[in-house]
Amino acid sequence: MSAGIDLPAPLDAAQGVKPLDFGGHGITGSVDEYGRLIALNTYHAAHGYVTLTAAAPFPEAERYNPAAVRAYRAGLAALDGFGPLISKPVRTREAYLLEGAIPHVRLTLEDGSTLESTTFASVGGVIQIWRGDVKPLRFVGTLSVQRCAYTQLTEGGPVVMPSIRTRAELFDGVLTLENPALYTTVAIAGFAPDLVWQAEQDGPLTLDLPLATDAPGLVFTFGSDPLLTREDMLSMAQVDVDLALRRERRDWVARRPPDARDPVVWRGLVYGEMLAVPVGEPLCILTDHMLLPLSWNRDAYYVARALLSWGDPIAVDVVRRHLLWMFETADRPGGAWGRCYLANGRVKDPAYQLDQQVFPLIELAEYVAETGDGATWERLRDHVPAVLQALLARRDSAAGLFPTDETPADDPMAFPFHFSSHVLIWRAVKLLNGLDDSLDYEALADEIREQALVAFATQRDGVPLFAYATDGAGQVHFYHDANDVPLALAPVWGFVEPDDPVWRATVDFAFSPANVGGYYAGRLGSVHTRAAWPLGDAQDIIVARTLKDADRERRAWERLHAAAQWDGALPEAVDPATNAVASRHWFAWPNALAAWLALDESG
Structure with a gap:
C-alpha cells in the first residue's frame, strides 16, 4: 500500500507504545500495534457512550478499589485487538500517524512479505484498509458491545451496567453484533459473502470467521436496529475507500496551523476535536475516549480554549456547540x-x-469576546445571572469566600475555601463585566479579589505566600497541585502583578520539596496520583514566561516532550525519573493546555 501513499517518519517505540487513536463524525477508536482495533466508540442517548471492544467488562464489585481501577485502565493500553488474523510470524512493526491523525501500521512478516492497515473515521462509520503482499483470510477476536466502563479512581456513584448479552448474525458478507439491552448494533462489512452464521451469548463472543478475498478492508457502522444498521452498512460499503482516505488526509493537511508542527501540540488539537460528541446541535467534550469518556467542565474548558486559539472555523464551531451543551443540555440540579x-x-x-x-x-x-458571535451570546446570556446567583447563594457570609466540596483533582478538601478557584471566579466575573451594557460586575470582581488576597495570604516559616485552602478563620493548608492551573495564570490574567512577592513565593514553594504530595524530583504532581504530571510541566512553562526565564521554559518543554508517548499523547502522570506512564495513557487536558500555550504566547 505504501507504494501509493506518502508516509511520514515512523513513530519511535522507545517513547512508549500505546494504542493509536482516531476519530471524527461522532465515532472514536484505537488500534493496537498490529493495526487491529481494540475499541470503537460512539454516543448513546441513554447511556452516554458505548463501545465495541476487546476489553472484558470491569468487575462491578471493584468500583471503589483504586488498585483494581488502575490495573484495568492500564490493561486497556495493552489490549490485543480484534480483526484480520496475522497468519505468519511478524518480524518487524512500524507505526505511523498520517497527517498526525490517521493510524497506519506496516508489518513485515517472517518471510519478508508485508501487510499494512490504515484506519480512519468517515461519514457514517469507520474504514479500515488492509493491503500488502499477503491477504488476511480470517477475522478473529473476542469482543462485545458494552456501555463504556467509566472506571474512576474517586468513584462518585456507580451507574448500573447494562447486560452485555451479545447476538451475532452473518449473511451477505455483513456481520451484525447486537446488544439488545443497549438497543445498539455494530455492522461490519468485508466477510465472505456465501457464509450464513448466528451466535448468542451472555457476555463477549469469540469470533473466527472468513473474510472476503476481494474486499479492500473492513467497514464498521453503528445503529440501533440490526436490519436498519445492515442497510446503512450496505450503502456505506460502496464508498471508494482510497478516495475517502485522500479526502481525510487532505482535510487535516489544510487545517494544520504552522504553530502545531510539534506532535504534542497537534495532538492537543486533533484529539480535542475527536472528543467532541454530537448530541443534536450541542457537542459534549469528553476527557478521553477510552478510560473515562465522561465530561468535566474543567477538562473541557482547556480543550475548548485550545480549539478557540487554533481559530480554524470547524474547531471554533466545536466551542460554540459545546457552550450550547453546557448551558442548555447539561443538567444543573x-x-x-x-x-x-x-x-x-x-x-x-x-x-x-x-x-x-x-x-x-x-x-x-x-468565545464571545474573540469571535463576536452575538447570536450565541443572545441565546445563552440569560443563563449568566442564574449561574452567578447560584454561586453567590453558597457564599460564606462571614468570610466572604466561596466553598467547595472537593479539589480540582476530585479529592476531599482539608478546608472549604480553595485559593485557585477564587482566582477563577474573579477571572469569570471580570470577563463578563461589560460584555454588553446590561452587565456591570466590576464592583463584584474587585470585592472577590480583595477578599481572596486577604483571606489566603499567610506565612510559612516566616515567608509570605498564598495558602492552598483555608477555613476562613485562620487555619490554612499548604499545598499546590498540578491541577491548579489558575494559580500559575494569576499574573497572566491580572489577578496579581508578575512581580508580586507573595505569588512568587507561592510558586517557589510549589516547585520545592516543601510541597509535600505535590512535588516529585523537581516536577509538580498531585496526591491524586503520586507522580510527576505533565500538567505540572505546563504550569512550569506559564511560570517561566511570567518570570521571563527562557531557560526554565525550555527545560519545562523538554520535560513535557519527555513525558509524551510515541503519538504525542500526554498521560495523567509519569515516573519522574523514567517518564514511564504512571497513570492514564489517555487524557485530553494536558495536550490541550500545551497546545494553547504554543498557540497563544501570552498564555
Whole structure:
C-alpha cells in the first residue's frame, strides 16, 4: 500500500507504545500495534457512550478499589485487538500517524512479505484498509458491545451496567453484533459473502470467521436496529475507500496551523476535536475516549480554549456547540453543575466543585469576546445571572469566600475555601463585566479579589505566600497541585502583578520539596496520583514566561516532550525519573493546555 501513499517518519517505540487513536463524525477508536482495533466508540442517548471492544467488562464489585481501577485502565493500553488474523510470524512493526491523525501500521512478516492497515473515521462509520503482499483470510477476536466502563479512581456513584448479552448474525458478507439491552448494533462489512452464521451469548463472543478475498478492508457502522444498521452498512460499503482516505488526509493537511508542527501540540488539537460528541446541535467534550469518556467542565474548558486559539472555523464551531451543551443540555440540579457528566448531559457525579461552576462562564465570555458571535451570546446570556446567583447563594457570609466540596483533582478538601478557584471566579466575573451594557460586575470582581488576597495570604516559616485552602478563620493548608492551573495564570490574567512577592513565593514553594504530595524530583504532581504530571510541566512553562526565564521554559518543554508517548499523547502522570506512564495513557487536558500555550504566547 505504501507504494501509493506518502508516509511520514515512523513513530519511535522507545517513547512508549500505546494504542493509536482516531476519530471524527461522532465515532472514536484505537488500534493496537498490529493495526487491529481494540475499541470503537460512539454516543448513546441513554447511556452516554458505548463501545465495541476487546476489553472484558470491569468487575462491578471493584468500583471503589483504586488498585483494581488502575490495573484495568492500564490493561486497556495493552489490549490485543480484534480483526484480520496475522497468519505468519511478524518480524518487524512500524507505526505511523498520517497527517498526525490517521493510524497506519506496516508489518513485515517472517518471510519478508508485508501487510499494512490504515484506519480512519468517515461519514457514517469507520474504514479500515488492509493491503500488502499477503491477504488476511480470517477475522478473529473476542469482543462485545458494552456501555463504556467509566472506571474512576474517586468513584462518585456507580451507574448500573447494562447486560452485555451479545447476538451475532452473518449473511451477505455483513456481520451484525447486537446488544439488545443497549438497543445498539455494530455492522461490519468485508466477510465472505456465501457464509450464513448466528451466535448468542451472555457476555463477549469469540469470533473466527472468513473474510472476503476481494474486499479492500473492513467497514464498521453503528445503529440501533440490526436490519436498519445492515442497510446503512450496505450503502456505506460502496464508498471508494482510497478516495475517502485522500479526502481525510487532505482535510487535516489544510487545517494544520504552522504553530502545531510539534506532535504534542497537534495532538492537543486533533484529539480535542475527536472528543467532541454530537448530541443534536450541542457537542459534549469528553476527557478521553477510552478510560473515562465522561465530561468535566474543567477538562473541557482547556480543550475548548485550545480549539478557540487554533481559530480554524470547524474547531471554533466545536466551542460554540459545546457552550450550547453546557448551558442548555447539561443538567444543573439546584442551579449547580455536577462534578462530571455522561455525554447525554446527565450528571454522573453530583459532588460540588467550585471551579466546575466557573469554567463555563469563562469559556462563554472568551468565545464571545474573540469571535463576536452575538447570536450565541443572545441565546445563552440569560443563563449568566442564574449561574452567578447560584454561586453567590453558597457564599460564606462571614468570610466572604466561596466553598467547595472537593479539589480540582476530585479529592476531599482539608478546608472549604480553595485559593485557585477564587482566582477563577474573579477571572469569570471580570470577563463578563461589560460584555454588553446590561452587565456591570466590576464592583463584584474587585470585592472577590480583595477578599481572596486577604483571606489566603499567610506565612510559612516566616515567608509570605498564598495558602492552598483555608477555613476562613485562620487555619490554612499548604499545598499546590498540578491541577491548579489558575494559580500559575494569576499574573497572566491580572489577578496579581508578575512581580508580586507573595505569588512568587507561592510558586517557589510549589516547585520545592516543601510541597509535600505535590512535588516529585523537581516536577509538580498531585496526591491524586503520586507522580510527576505533565500538567505540572505546563504550569512550569506559564511560570517561566511570567518570570521571563527562557531557560526554565525550555527545560519545562523538554520535560513535557519527555513525558509524551510515541503519538504525542500526554498521560495523567509519569515516573519522574523514567517518564514511564504512571497513570492514564489517555487524557485530553494536558495536550490541550500545551497546545494553547504554543498557540497563544501570552498564555
